[in-house]
Amino acid sequence: RNANKTFRAFVDGPFGIPHDFGAYGTVIMIATGVGIAGxxxxxxxxxxGYNSCEVRTRRILLIWQIQNEGQEDAVRPWMVKPWMDKILTRDTGMVSLHVTESGKEDEELGTHSKIKVTSTSPDIEGLLQKEIGGRRGDIIISLCADNAIADRARTQVQTHMDKGVRLVELDFQPPSFKTTAKDTRGMEFSCRG
Known part of the structure; x- marks a missing residue:
């Protein structure tokens, strides 16, 4: 409680090269797990920048895959914050949250229908094909995702690569999910991806 006392602090980050997402008409962000932090x-x-008319971006899509409801509970309050509602009500953005191990029915959050929560894996290929194919202006796709999702996104973007399409993989990358599945003979095995 002494105002004259000094403390030493170490600050870490930010990591990697900063990117100017505001220079693109459409921004697609794909994250898995803690990759949302990046x-x-x-x-x-x-x-x-959108609210102050300082960016060219007019469409923002966030696709975020998490594993379970515990992670969903941690992010649900953030998803319905007024600042998030503000941008989504202007037909600028869309958030798609995929809780792969929940088994719950699909639902929509917020005061609009632009935050969708589902228990299915994201259709990365379909989304990217639709957005890149129907884009107006330049588009940037940013990845902060596990290897399986990033590989699928990279493959899809490569098929549509031209001057107006940019793929950025942030330096911070989350670990891959570990899932357990059964093969056709009923034996369990684990895979990372």
């Missing part, structure tokens, strides 16, 4: 500063900058 995209949040960019998302907040885009929203702030």
């Amino acid at each position: 995209l949040m500063p960019y998302l907040k900058d885009l929203i702030s």
Whole structure:
């Protein structure tokens, strides 16, 4: 409680090269698990820049895959914050949250129908094909995702690569999910991806 006392602090980050997402008409952000932490500063900058007319971005899509309801409970309050509602009500953004181990019915959050929560894996290929194929202006796809999702996104973007399409993989990358599945003979095995 002594105002004259000094403390030493070490600050770590940010990591990697900063990217100017605001220079693109469409921004697609794909994250898995804690990878959302790498995209949040960019998302907040885009929203702030959009509200003050300082960015060219007019469409923001966030696709986020998490494993279970515990992770969903941690992010649900963030998903319905007023600042998130503000950008989504302007037909600018869409959030798709995929809780792969929940088994719950699909639902929509917020005061609009632009935050969708589902228990299915994201259709990365379909989404990217639709957005890149129907884009107006330049588009950037940012990945902060596990290897399986990142590989699928990379493959799809490569088929549509041209001057107006950019793929960025953030330096911070989350670990891969570990899932257990049964093969056709009923034996359990684990895979990472």
